[in-house]
Amino acid sequence: xxxxxxxxxxxxxxxxxxxxxxxxxxxxxxxxxxxxxxxxxxxxxxxxxxxxxxxxxxxxxxxxxxxxxxxxxxxxxxxxxxxxxxxxxxxxxxxxxxxxxxxxxxxxxxxxxxxxxxxxxxxxxxxxxxxxxxxxxxxxxxxxxxxxxxxxxxxxxxxxxxxxxxxxxxxxxxxxxxxxxxxxxxxxxxxxxxxxxxxxxxxxxxxxxxxxxxxxxxxxxxxxxxxxxxxxxxxxxxxxxxxxxxxxxxxxxxxxxxxxxxxxxxxxxxxxxxxxxxxxxxxxxxxxxxxxxxxxxxxxxxxxxxxxxxxxxxxxx
Amino acid sequence: xxxxxxxxxxxxxxxxxxxxxxxxxxxxxxxxxxxxxxxxxxxxxxxxxxxxxxxxxxxxxxxxxxxxxxxxxxxxxxxxxxxxxxxxxxxxxxxxxxxxxxxxxxxxxxxxxxxxxxxxxxxxxxxxxxxxxxxxxxxxxxxxxxxxxxxxxxxxxxxxxxxxxxxxxxxxxxxxxxxxxxxxxxxxxxxxxxxxxxxxxxxxxxxxxxxxxxxxxxxxxxxxxxxxxxxxxxxxxxxxxxxxxxxxxxxxxxxxxxxxxxxxxxxxxxxxxxxxxxxxxxxxxxxxxxxxxxxxxxxxxxxxxxxxxxxxxxxxx
Numbered sequence: 148x149x150x151x152x153x154x155x156x157x158x159x160x161x162x163x164x165x166x167x168x169x170x171x172x173x174x175x176x177x178x179x180x181x182x183x184x185x186x187x188x189x190x191x192x193x194x195x196x197x198x199x200x201x202x203x204x205x206x207x208x209x210x211x212x213x214x215x216x217x218x219x220x221x222x223x224x225x226x227x228x229x230x231x232x233x234x235x236x237x238x239x240x241x242x243x244x245x246x247x248x249x250x251x252x253x254x255x256x257x258x259x260x261x262x263x264x265x266x267x268x269x270x271x272x273x274x275x276x277x278x279x280x281x282x283x284x285x286x287x288x289x290x291x292x293x294x295x296x297x298x299x300x301x302x303x304x305x306x307x308x309x310x311x312x313x314x315x316x317x318x319x320x321x322x323x324x325x326x327x328x329x330x331x332x333x334x335x336x337x338x339x340x341x342x343x344x345x346x347x348x349x350x351x352x353x354x355x356x357x358x359x360x361x362x363x364x365x366x367x368x369x370x371x372x373x374x375x376x377x378x379x380x381x382x383x384x385x386x387x388x389x390x391x392x393x394x395x396x397x398x399x400x401x402x403x404x405x406x407x408x409x410x411x412x413x414x415x416x417x418x419x420x421x422x423x424x425x426x427x428x429x430x431x432x433x434x435x436x437x438x439x440x441x442x443x444x445x446x447x448x449x450x451x452x453x454x455x456x457x458x459x460x461x462x463x464x
Numbered sequence: 465x466x467x468x469x470x471x472x473x474x475x476x477x478x479x480x481x482x483x484x485x486x487x488x489x490x491x492x493x494x495x496x497x498x499x500x501x502x503x504x505x506x507x508x509x510x511x512x513x514x515x516x517x518x519x520x521x522x523x524x525x526x527x528x529x530x531x532x533x534x535x536x537x538x539x540x541x542x543x544x545x546x547x548x549x550x551x552x553x554x555x556x557x558x559x560x561x562x563x564x565x566x567x568x569x570x571x572x573x574x575x576x577x578x579x580x581x582x583x584x585x586x587x588x589x590x591x592x593x594x595x596x597x598x599x600x601x602x603x604x605x606x607x608x609x610x611x612x613x614x615x616x617x618x619x620x621x622x623x624x625x626x627x628x629x630x631x632x633x634x635x636x637x638x639x640x641x642x643x644x645x646x647x648x649x650x651x652x653x654x655x656x657x658x659x660x661x662x663x664x665x666x667x668x669x670x671x672x673x674x675x676x677x678x679x680x681x682x683x684x685x686x687x688x689x690x691x692x693x694x695x696x697x698x699x700x701x702x703x704x705x706x707x708x709x710x711x712x713x714x715x716x717x718x719x720x721x722x723x724x725x726x727x728x729x730x731x732x733x734x735x736x737x738x739x740x741x742x743x744x745x746x747x748x749x750x751x752x753x754x755x756x757x758x759x760x761x762x763x764x765x766x767x768x769x770x771x772x773x774x775x776x777x778x779x780x781x
Contacts, residue, residue: 267701274679274694275701307655307693323697324689328654336653337645338624362591363686369724371688372641372717376624377591380640384584384592400689407686 153178156463158206158216159453160260162224163280164188169205170450175290177450181205187223187230198230199255210257217462218254219453221263222280225250230260235267235277239317242286242452246459263456266318276323280449281309284421287452288445289316292419300412301419302442304426306331310408312416322411324404330397339378339396342389352391355381359398360436363406374399401433409439418442470495473780475523475533476770477577479541480597481505486522487767492607494767498522504540504547515547516572527574534779535577536770539597542567542579552584552594556634559603559769563776580773583635593640597766598626601738604769605762606633609736617729618736619759621743623648627725629733639728641721647714656695656713659706669708672698676715677753680723691716718750726756735759 155171155178162168165186171179183205190197191204210216225233231252236244245266251259265279281303289296296316303309306327312320334340358381362374378396381387387395412418418434420427420442427444434442457463472488472495479485482503488496500522507514508521527533542550548569553561562583568576582596598620606613613633620626623644629637651657675698679691695713698704704712729735735751737744737759744761751759774780 269701269703274691275697275703276693277697277700322690323693325654325693326689329689332649332654336649337642366685367724367727368683368685369680369720369722369727372625372643372646372720373639373724374591376593376640376642380592380594383594384586386586386592403686403689405686407684407690410684410686 155179155209155213155216157454157457158209158218159450159457160202160206160218160220160224161222161280161283161447161449161453162187162220162229163222167201167205168449169209170453171209172450172454175451175454179209180450187226187228195230195255198224202254202260203256207256214257216258217457218258218260219249219263219457219460219462220260221283221449221453221456225262225264226279229262231262233262233264235265235279238266238268238270238321239314239319240266240282241317242455242459245282245286246456246461249456249460261457261460261462263453266321268321276321278309278311278321278323281311282318283452283456284448285311285313285318285452286455287448287450288419288421289313290451290455291445291448295417295419298413299417299419300408301421302408302430304420304422304430308404310404310411312412320411322408324408326400326404330400333375333378333396334393339375339392342379342382343393344390347393348390351397352388352394355387355391355394356398357436358387359395359400360402360433362395363399363402364437366403366406371403398433401430402437405430405433405437405439409437419445421445421448472496472526472530472533474771474774475526475535476767476774477519477523477535477537477541478539478597478600478764478766478770479504479537479546480539484518484522485766486526487770488526489767489771492768492771496526497767504543504545512547515541519571519577520573524573531574533575534774535571535575536566536580536774536777536779537577538580538600538766538770538773542581543596546579547577548579550579550581552596553581555583555585555587555638556631556636557583557599558634559772559776562599562603563773563778566773566777578774578777578779580770583638585638593638595626595628595638595640598628599635600769600773601765602628602630602635602769603772604765604767605736605738606630607768607772608762608765612734612736615730616734616736617725618738619725619747621737621739621747625721627721627728629729637728639725641725643717643721647717650692650695650713651710656692656709659696659699660710661707664710665707668714669705669711672704672708672711673715674753675704676712676717677719677750679712680716680719681754683720683723688720715750718747719754722747722750722754722756726754736762738762738765
């Protein structure tokens, strides 16, 4: 029996801003997977019809074949700009809380879809924070590695990196870092992009990247708006080739995130990275440079998390 | 005799990226002033002809009347993208160093123009930095207030704020903060602009602004990419009205600059602000909030600085 003919138990959707991924799962394992560019900001039509069309395109034949298949989804599809809003669950939150506060939306041609909520941190003693989608990746990581549920720190690098503190299987605290978005926006829309070559070099200049890390490590409070300007002045002063200036900025931004994130995580707490392997590798390199070499890297754990959500919601009973 | 018929001794140009200001000076005092939108990125024609045309438009009749008038200029007109590049003078620098390394360009219809260089800080123990235009405002402030020349810290708030340490009449160290540009770029091009109302409120929400200042004051190293995200989450969590979110971001960014800048300035050093009066007032409010209420605010000192430059260059002998 090939994977395409095995009988699936769950259709799981990881539906973000810029893409949609669909998984057929059985016993928690992926038996088939598809990709679509129809993120919630790139739907084939406007409004609800766009969500329905995107869903039908990616999963219509699957559901014709297995019309009783339960369907779950996570990510921005549950945001205020999504198919149906699944309001945030407050921290601390575990997968049972997520399942109990999921919402249901008719798919337009068969099964309803269960959409997971995001998580809100709203402690008056600190700045508020939100996540949507990462909570499911976290559930997947803990399902696959239950020994971490007692206590760990999970880092999800990206456009809006998350540093998440886990205790007893619950998300107890977390912080977002706009690392990836700052890098993209400053390069494209600020004076810091002016000296950069139109075609970025094929490889990273490690010396420049580590100068950024060191600048972050050695920074004093408030220095950020000054230190980024060196993305320009290191070039003007001839201390870095123009092709290496973006690597300085990347190192500085990742360094800032790591310095701040590590200060929130307890010393002996296991550190787990989840995300794009190349980006995670860059984080491992940076953590090692900053004296924190021990961490574990996981690839996409969203399918396992959606399986866990469906289990907690009773869809697989 | 009205000011327009007094005989001037100097024609001074403050020529930046987005505007051109011309001053007729006599005995160091302004006797006439004009404004033009022909900053070096908004010239009436491309290339050298654009500079010549802008200069002729703003000062042609003055030079017909007083053809022997010496002409000096400062600002981006002396950059690599300017009329003629006046390469940076290295730190420490005083007005004599600026005058001796100024460059001359034919104006196209009469007098040559002396263009002031910028200043480069290139100490291997710190990140490099540059200024162009501010060094002349500093010269003007010290000319008008010679008691500060021994030691002071001059702050020029703006798109790229400068914090400049003066000792014995020389610029000995300085740091640029991209405060204004970060505010503009993050509002316009990042997710932080999403919740902001299209029409900004007429007045500042002081509670939000001071929450930004307090967040900067209480920050730990590396926190910047996290704390800016609260420009969004304070709105999502309902803790600030959407119309106040930009004030939080403004307070946070100014707070970062002040915390870092004050740490570089010595405790008892006089603190002088030069720039737009409303912006300087915002900085005074912020300094007071952070426990540093004593500072002096000066308005535009560029004309006095250009007078000082002309004197040092021997043009007024």
